[in-house]
Every structure is written in structure tokens, then in C-alpha cells.
Amino acid sequence: MNQKLFNITDEQEMLVETIRDITEKEFKPNSSELEQSGEFPFHNMKILGDLGILGISIPEEYGGSDGTVMDAVLILEEIAKGCYITGMAVLGEIGVQSKAIVAYGSEEQKQKYLPGIAKGETILAICITESEVGSDAGNMKTNSTLEGNSYIVNGTKQLISRADVADLFLVFTRFEGEQGSQGVGCLLVEKGTPGLHVRQGYQTMGGEYLWEVEFDNCAVPIDNVLVRENGFKKLMTAFNTQRCLNASITLGLAEGAFNEALKYTKEREQFGRPVANFQGIQWMLSDMYVEIEASKSLLYRAAINAGKGFPDKIEASVAKLYTNEMAIRVTNQAMQLHGGYGYTKEYPVERMVRGARFGALGGGTSQIQKNLIGRHLLKTDKIF
Ligand SMILES: Cc1cc2nc3c(=O)[nH]c(=O)nc-3n(C[C@H](O)[C@H](O)[C@H](O)COP(=O)(O)OP(=O)(O)OC[C@H]3O[C@@H](n4cnc5c(N)ncnc54)[C@H](O)[C@@H]3O)c2cc1C
The missing domain is CATH 1.20.140.10 (Butyryl-CoA Dehydrogenase, subunit A, domain 3)
Incomplete structure (x- = not known):
């Protein structure tokens, strides 16, 4: 097909060729095994991290390759032709999670987290869905209350991708019990934070697992607020x-x-x-x-x-x-x-x-x- 209609650049054509080649040689042959085991594709992510692909949504100053949304679309389209599981894992790194940190994060947060995300060394999870709240996300129950220099988070999230391997969780929460969607913002919660528990994975029809993530009086430093006002x-x-x-x-x-x-x-x-x-x-x-x-x-x-x-x-x-x-x-x-x-x-x-x-x-x-x-x-x- 004539891609010129979409103003696909020469660089994007080269990007597509590169991803197509790796997908055919490296990802497609093992895709069936990956889907049966539901394991996170660390090996494939290392290949993409080394090539700079996982930093496509991150500016160069934070170790990324400063690409466009179109670059990200082309990358995922090509990977998904050969391996759904790898596509889903890459989506977790180049999608809303890293874009939100780039757009709304403090300078300190960007310097701390973005270089690791760009290399594929920091795996991200996003926690929005709860057992009683799915489509109506603005009505979530998870709540965070300020005590000293920390927010104390309480609540349980459901159907969370990559929670078993994640290093950093973007946790949607309301603050101080403020009702309605205007009370909702987001905290960055690091793996290993006391009170953060990942349990009960469900294997999906596509192969990957989705997890329950509980926050039980989980203390998160105030500096880890990603978005609060108009969150x-x-x-x-x-x-x-x-x-x-x-x-x-x-x-x-x-x-x-x-x-x-x-x-x-x-x-x-x-x-x-x-x-x-x-x-x-x-x-x-x-x-x-x-x-x-x-x-x-x-x-x-x-x-x-x-x-x-x-x-x-x-x-x-x-x-x-x-x-x-x-x-x-x-x-x-x-x-x-x-x-x-x-x-x-x-x-x-x-x-x-x-x-x-x-x-x-x-x-x-x-x-x-x-x-x-x-x-x-x-x-x-x-x-x-
Ligand atoms: C593969 C996969 C990965 C996921 N990963 C994550 C993740 O990483 N993090 C995360 O937070 N969540 C994740 N989810 C959860 C996903 O975001 C929710 O499943 C989705 O938002 C729908 O919520 P629900 O399942 O509670 O369905 P419900 O909201 O309970 O909806 C049930 C049905 O009612 C319909 N419905 C609801 N409200 C309306 C309305 N107003 N008008 C008409 N129809 C309506 C829905 O379309 C659906 O058909 C994942 C889900 C899948 C399948």
C-alpha cells in the first residue's frame, strides 16, 4: 500500500522495517509459548530496550528517542502482527504511563524514572480498575490521606496488567475522600513499598495475566504525587x-x-x-x-x-x-x-x-x- 498518503517518513519506514525484521526472527517463533505460559517477555523487552524502542515516548534528555504517537502506533502494529504478548508488554512502557510522567511529572520524578523506563529496566503498571468500579472510573473508592510527609493509600485494584513484574505503579486514587472525579489524581508507588500487595492473577484469553493489587495503609512520599489538581x-x-x-x-x-x-x-x-x-x-x-x-x-x-x-x-x-x-x-x-x-x-x-x-x-x-x-x-x- 502507498503509505505516502499518511506522510510516513523515511525514518518511520526504516523503523517499521527494523521492527518487522526483529518480530519475524525473534518474537514470532516464541509467541505461542509465551501465550501459553503468560510470562512477561523479558528477553524481547531487552532487545527492544537496547534498540531504544522503549524510549519512543520519552524525550532525549531523559534517555528516550523522542518519537511521536505515530511512531508508537507503527511499532505496536508491527509487533502485534507477530506476538500479542510482546505488544501488550511494550504498550505498558510506551503508552499512557510514560506519556503521563513526561507531561505531568516533576523534574525530580522525570530524572528518577524515565531513563529506566526508556531502557526497559523499569516496568510500569497502571492501577485504575477496582472490583466495583470499571467504566465509571471517576467513582473509584481507593483513597489517600496525608499524614506527615506521606499519603496513606487504602484500596484494592483489579485486572491490573504486569503488576507481578512492575517496578513502578501509577495508582489512580482520590485524595482526602474528596467525592466525584475531581477528587481523583495519581500517585507513583514503587515496588516494595510496605502495604503494597500483588496477588491473585487471572490468566486471560490472550495469555497474559491480570492481577489484584491491594494498598493496605501503604505510605507513599508526598513527592510521589504525579497529578492532583484537575487530576x-x-x-x-x-x-x-x-x-x-x-x-x-x-x-x-x-x-x-x-x-x-x-x-x-x-x-x-x-x-x-x-x-x-x-x-x-x-x-x-x-x-x-x-x-x-x-x-x-x-x-x-x-x-x-x-x-x-x-x-x-x-x-x-x-x-x-x-x-x-x-x-x-x-x-x-x-x-x-x-x-x-x-x-x-x-x-x-x-x-x-x-x-x-x-x-x-x-x-x-x-x-x-x-x-x-x-x-x-x-x-x-x-x-x-
Ligand atoms: C487485557 C486487559 C488488560 C487490562 N489492564 C488493566 C490495567 O493495567 N489497569 C487497569 O486499571 N485496568 C485494566 N483492565 C481493566 C479494564 O480497563 C476494564 O475491564 C474496563 O475499563 C471495563 O471495566 P469493567 O471490566 O469493570 O466493566 P464494567 O464497567 O462493569 O462494564 C460491564 C459492561 O457494561 C458496559 N457499560 C458500562 N457502563 C456503561 C454505560 N454507561 N453505557 C453503556 N454500557 C456501559 C461495558 O461496556 C461492559 O460491556 C484491563 C482489562 C483487560 C481486558
Whole structure:
């Protein structure tokens, strides 16, 4: 496809080539094992850390490579074509977590944490969801109260990615029991802080584990406040990055599944000819291809417009909604095109179907994106 439409630069083309090469040689061959074990892909992260990829969202002065949101989208799209688990691990480093520290962190926090994140030595977790509070995140119960020079955090978070290996937790909390979303901000909590407990992991359909994280009178130094005033609003603005990057993983999975289906249908013969020769199969492939291209346009638009900042809320929601739902449809169609073999673990398409399912759930469900878009539409009488 002619990527020039999106003003993909020569540097970005080289970046994509590099990631494609590593994904094919290093990540794809072990992706099935990683998904079965659910282990964090330390080896793959070391390769990407050494190449400077994990610092793409971090300015050079803090050891990063100072890239754009589009660079991050391209990286995740390419990795997800070959290995969902590695894509999810990279998302944790180059997504909302590091972007929020860059945008809102104090100079001291940036110097302390960003260089380690850029090298892949500091693994990040973000703790928003609670047992009673998911989509309605502004209503969270976790609370932090000032005592001396520390905030005492109490609460329990659920479904937290990478909590078992994280070195630094971005913990969304309300402060001093202040009600409503305006009472919510974020603390940086280091691994090993007394009162921080990680327990009860659930293995997901995609392979990775999600954890419960409890804060039991956990004392966090006041210097570790990342955002307090207007905290929820600022954090949700940063979260628009996550919406785009979540979508880029599902885009990559859809593309990976499409590639597999194209290859398979050209090789598989029934009724004396490759099944790809049947018009019904070509129509399925055409529909899948058009849907992927449409997603790419929406996602690349949101990412390119963001530059090095945060994506626009509506552009990000539109891209996330369409891409996540598209990936569910396209990976399923790719399985269908493999016949019964597509349902076995012998072919990668089966794990792509499972991986793609996460997108419409994590980082704000499809229904929540529709709510956001709907509210935007009602603000005006004429959109087009
Ligand atoms: C792979 C994965 C990784 C995750 N990692 C993290 C993480 O690292 N950190 C973290 O904090 N969380 C994480 N989560 C949790 C995720 O953010 C939540 O699952 C998500 O926000 C939805 O919350 P919930 O599961 O409580 O669903 P609920 O909010 O309980 O929703 C249940 C259903 O109701 C719908 N719904 C809710 N409200 C509305 C409404 N107003 N209008 C219409 N429909 C509505 C939802 O769309 C959904 O279909 C992860 C989830 C997944 C799947």
C-alpha cells in the first residue's frame, strides 16, 4: 500500500522495517509459548530496550528517542502482527504511563524514572480498575490521606496488567475522600513499598495475566504525587494515547490474521482448485482488506494529528471503537478461511482471534467510546 498518503517518513519506514525484521526472527517463533505460559517477555523487552524502542515516548534528555504517537502506533502494529504478548508488554512502557510522567511529572520524578523506563529496566503498571468500579472510573473508592510527609493509600485494584513484574505503579486514587472525579489524581508507588500487595492473577484469553493489587495503609512520599489538581481530567487526556495504542495492537493482529488467511487460501485446494479462486472467498478477503484500510486511516489520522502530544479525544475514540471491532470481525473471518484447521493451535490465526478480543474491553470498552462520541455529536446541530 502507498503509505505516502499518511506522510510516513523515511525514518518511520526504516523503523517499521527494523521492527518487522526483529518480530519475524525473534518474537514470532516464541509467541505461542509465551501465550501459553503468560510470562512477561523479558528477553524481547531487552532487545527492544537496547534498540531504544522503549524510549519512543520519552524525550532525549531523559534517555528516550523522542518519537511521536505515530511512531508508537507503527511499532505496536508491527509487533502485534507477530506476538500479542510482546505488544501488550511494550504498550505498558510506551503508552499512557510514560506519556503521563513526561507531561505531568516533576523534574525530580522525570530524572528518577524515565531513563529506566526508556531502557526497559523499569516496568510500569497502571492501577485504575477496582472490583466495583470499571467504566465509571471517576467513582473509584481507593483513597489517600496525608499524614506527615506521606499519603496513606487504602484500596484494592483489579485486572491490573504486569503488576507481578512492575517496578513502578501509577495508582489512580482520590485524595482526602474528596467525592466525584475531581477528587481523583495519581500517585507513583514503587515496588516494595510496605502495604503494597500483588496477588491473585487471572490468566486471560490472550495469555497474559491480570492481577489484584491491594494498598493496605501503604505510605507513599508526598513527592510521589504525579497529578492532583484537575487530576482526572489530565489523566483522561493522557489516556487518549492509550486508546490509539490499544487500537494499533488490534490493527496489527487483524493484519497478521489477514496475511495468514491470504497465504492459506492460495495454497489450500478444494474442488480441484485453490479456495482463493472462488469468488465467495475473494469477496471475504476484499471485505477484510477494506475494513483494515479504513481502520488504518482513522488510527493514523488520530496519531499523526497528535504529534508528540496527546491525541484528540474524539479522533482517538473513533479510531479505537472502529479498529477494535474490526479486528474481532477480521480475525474471525481469517479463522473461517482456514476451515477447521483455523480452530486448532497448529495455526497462528487461533491466537490472533483470542488476542484481538482484548481491544474492545481494555482501555475503555466499545460502549464507553460510543458514549463519548454520542455526547460529542449532541453538542452540535451540524457535524458534516
Ligand atoms: C487485557 C486487559 C488488560 C487490562 N489492564 C488493566 C490495567 O493495567 N489497569 C487497569 O486499571 N485496568 C485494566 N483492565 C481493566 C479494564 O480497563 C476494564 O475491564 C474496563 O475499563 C471495563 O471495566 P469493567 O471490566 O469493570 O466493566 P464494567 O464497567 O462493569 O462494564 C460491564 C459492561 O457494561 C458496559 N457499560 C458500562 N457502563 C456503561 C454505560 N454507561 N453505557 C453503556 N454500557 C456501559 C461495558 O461496556 C461492559 O460491556 C484491563 C482489562 C483487560 C481486558
